[in-house]
Amino acid sequence: MSKRITSLDNKEIKNIIRLTNKSRLRNESKLFVVEGLRELRMAKSNGFNIKKLFCNTNIANLESVQSEFKSEIIEVNNEVYSKISFRNTTEGLVGVLEQKDEKIELLSKKNNLVIILDGVEKPGNIGAILRSCDAAKVDLIIINNQKCDLYNPNVIRSSLGTIFSQKIIIDNYESTYNFLKKNNLNVYATSLNGKKNIDKINYNKSCAVVVGSENLGISKFWDTKSDELIKIPMLGSIDSLNVSVSTAIVLYEINRQNNFNR
Numbered sequence: 001m002s003k004r005i006t007s008l009d010n011k012e013i014k015n016i017i018r019l020t021n022k023s024r025l026r027n028e029s030k031l032f033v034v035e036g037l038r039e040l041r042m043a044k045s046n047g048f049n050i051k052k053l054f055c056n057t058n059i060a061n062l063e064s065v066q067s068e069f070k071s072e073i074i075e076v077n078n079e080v081y082s083k084i085s086f087r088n089t090t091e092g093l094v095g096v097l098e099q100k101d102e103k104i105e106l107l108s109k110k111n112n113l114v115i116i117l118d119g120v121e122k123p124g125n126i127g128a129i130l131r132s133c134d135a136a137k138v139d140l141i142i143i144n145n146q147k148c149d150l151y152n153p154n155v156i157r158s159s160l161g162t163i164f165s166q167k168i169i170i171d172n173y174e175s176t177y178n179f180l181k182k183n184n185l186n187v188y189a190t191s192l193n194g195k196k197n198i199d200k201i202n203y204n205k206s207c208a209v210v211v212g213s214e215n216l217g218i219s220k221f222w223d224t225k226s227d228e229l230i231k232i233p234m235l236g237s238i239d240s241l242n243v244s245v246s247t248a249i250v251l252y253e254i255n256r257q258n259n260f261n262r
Contacts, residue, residue: 002055002062004075008083012074016054016084016096023149030099032151033084037091042161044069049098056081059092071095086153099151104169106139106183111262112206113254114140114185116176118222119213120243121147127158128244129211134162136251137262141168142176142208145219173221180208187226189218190246192239194231201230203254211247 005013019025020033031051034040037060044050050071055062057075066073076084084094106112115138120126126148133141148155150170156163171179180187188201189210210226212218223229232241232249241249255262 002066002073002075005054005080006077008080010080012052013076013080013084016094019096020084020086020153023152026099026149026151031096032099032156033153034095034097034156035085035087035090035093035153036161037093039156039161039164040069040093040095042164043095043097046164048100048164050095051098052096054081054084054094054096056092065093087157102167102169104140104142104171104175104179106206110205111203111258112139112183112185113251113262114138114142114180114206114208115247115251116142116144116208116210116222118189118210118218119145119147119216120211122214123148123152123154124158125214125242125244126150127155127160127163129247130155130159130162130166130168132244132248132251134165136248136255138166138251141166143168143170144173144176144222145213146170147213173219173225177221177225186228187222188228188230188250189222189226190250191218191223191229191231193223194229196228196230197233198230198250198253201228203257207254209247209250209254211243211250214243 016033019031026032034043053069053071053073054076055065055073058078115133186207210218210222232246
C-alpha cells in the first residue's frame with residue numbers, strides 16, 4: 001500500500017522542491033529529481049536507482065506504476081503535483097534518483113569516440129549535446145572545467161533522458177589528457193583558429209573531439225595540447241555556430257567517414 005501526501009507543507013514535498021532547485025543539495029546528497037515516464041524508464045534501464053516515485057493518480061495508473069517500478073511510491077494530488085513538477089505534459093510521475101559514478105574507461109575496439117565538453121555552461125546546450133552523443137553512439141563524454149550541474153533539471157529535460165544512456169565523467173585537464181594518450185586517441189579541438197576543415201581529417205581510428213564554451217571557445221590547455229584544431233566551413237556572414245549544433249555536425253562527419261558502422 002502506497003503512502004499519500006496532500007499537503008504542500010509536508011517535509012518530503014519541501015525536500016523534493018529544494019532538491020530540484022539547489023545544485024548544492026544535489027551534490028551533497030547525491031540525489032536528483034527526474035520527471036516523466038520516458039525519462040524514468042531510461043534511467044531504470046540504464047541502472048539508475050529510483051529511490052522514490054511521486055505519483056499523481058489523477059493522471060497515472062497506480063497499478064501500472066507499481067508493476068513497472070519497484071520503488072517506494074507516494075501518491076500526491078493535483079495541487080502537490082503541480083508544485084513538484086515543471087512540465088505540463090508529463091505522465092504524472094516525479095522521481096528521486098541516486099546519482100551514479102562512472103569509471104573512466106573505454107572498450108577495446110578500433111574506433112572509440114570521446115567527446116570533451118570544455119567549460120560548456122548552458123543546460124540546454126549540454127542536453128542537446130547528450131542527445132547527439134546518444135544518436136551518434138559516442139563511447140565516453142568527459143566534462144572539463146565544469147560550469148553546470150549535470151543533474152540540473154534543464155539538462156535532464158533537454159537531453160530527453162539520454163543523460164542516462166551516456167557514460168559521463170567529470171575530470172580535470174591533465175588527467176583527461178593522460179587518459180586519452182594512454183589509450184592512443186588523437187585529439188581534435190573545434191576552434192575558430194582551426195587550420196583544417198572537419199572533412200579533411202581522417203577519423204579511421206579512435207579519437208576525441210573537444211568542444212568549448214559558448215563565449216570563450218576551447219581553453220588554452222586544449223588549444224596547445226590537441227593534435228589538430230579543426231573548424232566547420234562557414235559560408236555566410238557569421239563565423240560560429242551554437243556549440244550543440246557544431247558538436248552534432250562533427251559527430252556525423254566522423255560517423256559518415258566510418259560508414260555509420262563504428
